Every structure is written in C-alpha cells, then in structure tokens.
Amino acid sequence: MPELADPMQSVGYLIAAGAITLVTLAGYVAATVRRLAETRARNAELRRATDPTAVGGRR
C-alpha cells in the first residue's frame, strides 16, 4: 500500500468515493421524480384526449 503514506491522498480517495456515490444516487432520485411527474402529466393529457365527456376530449 505505497500511497497510504500520504494521508491526504487517502482522504482524496474517500471524498471521491463518497461524492460519486451521493451525487449519483441524488441524481437518480431526482431523475426518477422528474420522469414520474412527466409520465403522470402525459397520462392526464391522454386521459383527457380519450375521454369523450372531457372538455376537448374525443367525441
């Protein structure tokens, strides 16, 4: 373990691993929430389009 002689370098590896994990997970959570909101909005749009009783719906 040659590089362990430099504790600052070890801190760098720890920060890199922690930051990559947290940023990736936070990004995935944010992307999931956004995709869910977009898909639900599209769903509401499609329901209106296929519902003959809705205003602007198919008759």
Next chain:
Amino acid sequence: MIASSGANASLNAKLGWATIVLTVIALCMAIFYAPMDRVQGIAQRIYYFHVPMAIMAYVAFFVVLVASVMYLRTREMKWDRRARASVEIGVLFTTLTLITGSIYGKPIWNTWWTWDARLTSTLVLWFIYVGYIMLRSYTPELEQGARFGAVLGIVGFIVVPINYMSVTWWRTLHPEAIILQPTPAAPPAATETLLVSMLAAFLLYCWLLAARTGLEAARDENRELEQELATGGATYA
C-alpha cells in the same frame, strides 16, 4: 390507475424522509464514529459506501428473480413492472459498487482494477442486467418482452451466489466478509456503522422501487392510451 392513493403517497413521503435522515446518520457514523483502520487508514471508510451498495444490488436482483418467477406463473403485468423497476436500481447499485470498489482498490492494492474472481463476476453481473435493460428496450411487444425478461431475470440470478461465494471458492485479492458473519472480526463500532449504512441503503432501495414501479405502471397505461388513440379505440356516439 396510476395516481397513488393518499395513504401510499404519505407512506412514500415518510419513507423518503426516513431515507434522507438515516443516510445523514450513516454518513456521520462512517466519518466520525467508525474506528480508524490501523492498516488501511482513512481509505477504509470507503467500505461503508461500497458494501451496502453491493448487498442492495443482490437484494434488487433477488427481487427481479422473485418477480420473474411470479410473472411466468401468473402472467400478471404488475410482477413484470416490479422486475423492470428493480433491474434498473440493481444496475445502479452494481455500477456504484464497481466504481467505489475501484477507488478503494487503488490505495489498498495499488491498482484500479484486477481480474480477480469477485471483481470479474461483479462485472459479468453488471453486463447481464444491462443486457436485460437493453433486451426490454429492443422488444416492442410488451408481453413478449416480459416473457424474455423473466427468463433472463431467472437465469441471470445464477451469477449472484457465484459472485457472493467467489471469495471463498477461489483465492482472490478481494477479502472475505469480516463483518457479515456470525462472529464479526471487526470492532462493534464498525459493525454498527455498516448496519446503519445498510439500513439507509435498504430504505433507499424500497423508496426507489415504489417510485420506479409507479413509473412503469404509468408508462404501461400511457402506451395503452396511445394505442387506443392511434387505432381510433372505442367508438363514441
């Protein structure tokens, strides 16, 4: 129906907050509470990110296995949706396992990567489930895709026990489990930190699975509605 009920939404919100709180606690424990390793130094703390990701990837792929078996038995699409949702989360966790493992390996083994049994079988596991995602996206017919996916979800799981046992079956650079065994060979503070980190990762997995399953249900319903619109659907007077 894709809109979550009030009770479900409230439960998901509570799960989300519990995940955030426990993640902060786990982070603080990993940095300030877990003992310093005499040999590996501060880099050893990467362990508290790396191991929970690996274990939760196993959990995610086990859920894919169960959901795939249930889909083939019942042909109910809800099982396929769970499998689809869990595969993506499992791939995410496996990706993070590989990345954090590589960063952990550099100061400890003096290499970013080595073709040892644990690392290689983890990479194979990653390829199998990335293949699952590709298979699903290239199969336009939903039920055919669900059938193909279920078979791959069952067959692909064979690699999980091989991956887990690889450090015992082969002489590898990757160490064997030191904490997750009947008599942990680590101080209690290290065991406690790992358990809290794993619980945080498990809550995150549960929250993501609920959200992703809801997303898959919404997508399936949108696909049906789009088809109905395209074909003229039911005739309305």
